[in-house]
Amino acid sequence: MNSSSEVKTEKSIADMSSSSISNIKSGVTTCNSNESRTSTSGGIWNNFVDSFKPAIPEETLTSMNIDDNRELTDIERINYNSANSNLKRKLKTRHLQMISIGSSIGSGLLVGSGGALKTGGPAGVMIGWIVMASCVYATMQGLGELAVTFPISGGFNVYASRFLEPAIGFAIGWNYFMQFFVLLPLELVACSITIKYWNKDINSDVFVIIFWLAIVFITLLGVKGYGESEFIFSLIKVVAILGFIILGIVLICGGGPNHHFVGGKIWRNPGPFAYGFKGVATTFVTAAFSYGGTEMIGLTAAETANPRKTLPKAIKQVFWRIALFYIISLTLVCTLVAYNDDRLIGASSVDATASPFVIAIVNGGIKGLPSVMNAVILVAVLSVGNASVYATSRSLNSLSEQGMAPKWTGYVDRAGRPLAAIAITNIFGLFALIASSNQQVNAFNWLLALSGLSSVFTWLAINCSHIRFRRAMKVQGRSLNELPYVAQSGVWGSYYGAILNVLVLIAQFWIALFPIDTPPNANDFFLSYLGFPVLLASWLFYKLWKGDWTLFIRAKDIDVDAGRANVDLDLLQQEMAEERAKIAEKSFIIRCYRFWC
Missing domain, CATH: 1.20.1740.10 (Amino acid/polyamine transporter I)
Known part of the structure; x- marks a missing residue:
């Protein structure tokens, strides 16, 4: 996953290829836990009032210069903004x-x-x-x-x-x-x-x-x-x-x-x-x-x-x-x-x-x-x-x-x-x-x-x-x-x-x-x-x-990386292989349960 310092050393988004843009955006998404940095020392009432103030973007986002040389296309802007929302990840299983x-x-x-x-x-x-x-x-x-x-x-x-x-x-x-x-x-x-x-x-x-x-x-x-x-x-x-x-x-x-x-x-x-x-x-x-x-x-x-x-x-x-x-x-x-x-x-x-x-x-x-x-x-x-x-x-x-x-x-x-x-x-x-x-x-x-x-x-x-x-x-x-x-x-x-x-x-x-x-x-x-x-x-x-008046985006031009939940695909595949191996060792009933539930 890209760190904040690594992101800062990259060129501006305007000079990057489509794939590198996607990878950086993906990295931002995974490291962005959407936990805004609010003060906890001002008391319950002050914290409540402060909670209505605008969300504070993560440092990895503010360090990116997306306006150099050219504007993002509509679809690039859609991919970038939707991947970097300020909504919080608080829903549990x-x-x-x-x-x-x-x-x-x-x-x-x-x-x-x-x-x-x-x-x-x-x-x-x-x-x-x-x-x-x-x-x-x-x-x-x-x-x-x-x-x-x-x-x-x-x-x-x-x-x-x-x-x-x-x-x-x-x-x-x-x-x-x-x-x-x-x-x-x-x-x-x-x-x-x-x-x-x-x-x-x-x-x-x-x-x-x-x-x-x-x-x-x-x-x-x-x-x-x-x-x-x-x-x-x-x-x-x-x-x-x-x-x-x-x-x-x-x-x-x-x-x-x-x-x-x-x-x-x-x-x-x-x-x-x-x-x-x-x-x-x-x-x-x-x-x-x-x-x-x-x-x-x-x-x-x-x-x-x-x-x-x-x-x-x-x-x-x-x-x-x-x-x-x-x-x-x-x-x-x-x-x-x-x-x-x-x-x-x-x-x-x-x-x-x-x-x-x-x-x-x-x-x-x-x-x-x-x-x-x-x-x-x-x-x-x-x-x-x-x-x-x-x-x-x-x-x-x-x-x-x-x-x-x-x-x-x-x-x-x-x-x-x-x-x-x-x-x-x-x-x-x-x-x-x-x-x-x-x-x-x-x-x-x-x-x-x-x-x-x-x-x-x-x-x-x-x-x-x-x-x-x-x-x-x-x-x-x-x-x-x-x-x-x-x-x-x-x-x-x-x-x-x-x-x-x-x-x-x-x-x-x-x-x-x-x-x-x-x-x-x-x-x-x-x-x-x-x-x-x-x-x-x-x-x-x-x-x-x-x-x-484009009727559809051609398959070769569709971005399949921006907003990805996991950047390290090798690690992801390793984790999934381990999970499949564990399930394979279980009884038939357990395997059926895991398949449907």
């Missing part, structure tokens, strides 16, 4: 593992699945969630390979910029920002509506303010506060889902208070499908929405203490989360709740009383537990609101670092908080005060439409970024042995994920153009598909702004 397991258990699964059940039927729900689960698994494997190799600020939107081309990174980054930017006030409204389950006379705005203050407090604690809060939230959700799985099996077998044996009656009457193939097609986007947030692991890479050790474990947890918390729980829900139940409403609803999980418990004749499940839904939507601030603030900070957003929005303080981005997100969260308004549904529907299909676009960008990265490695004669983590599904998994995501976009276009039980109309079409023209407009705006 337990944080990442619990975030990976419970981060996306929210209203999409607990409430939105009811709308999918209504239009797709039980078989449609299972097909939609299983197919999208395979897509998510393959996509997260590709993301894991990129994130472990390049644990940089911004994650997947930076990968799109550097492995595809900057305009795509610009469009994906802003679309992802909008998705969670709008989601914060939506989740706050969902919290206030969930409270009404116990008392309908309460003014919704009162609890909007209470939950908003709670999220503001958590976000001001920094990344460690986010990690600890998500650890607790996710633990509650995981325990609740496990409890529901046990309860669901008991109810199906007739062990509930009413002793009604359910079996497979609902699958026979009213039947497995609600609206045939079109109904099944509607479940894919709802499933994608429920899996949304899985990719957030990529955003944590720049704030993870030991990316090479912790990220692979977190990525592998995706398989178990999909299998256990989604597929099994939804199988039970589809067996306990009929698709023609009048209590089921639209997939975009935030009303917890429409949750098929709650309806299943009510149908079982169990008193008291519906309130417990609603409390879990409250925790889930509060968790998603908290995660929304994390996602939007890190996305906006990354866009600023790449020169794709105003520079001031990338302000990072000495505690490693992207303070300006956090403030912008939290202030917009007060939009949730329209919770008591009669126009809240229309307002949120159109806001959500702006970033509709964002998860699918993001996953598609991850798939394509991984494919182009592998292509660049091959063209440049680089070996996969250099990578600290190799995707279990390989590059073909990314091809599979990309094809499936494109098919989902086509299916959604069909449903948007010819909605179920409604004649074709512009309102429904743009509510379902406005996200695509917005994404296209973002890409075109960047092209016009920069005047660069």
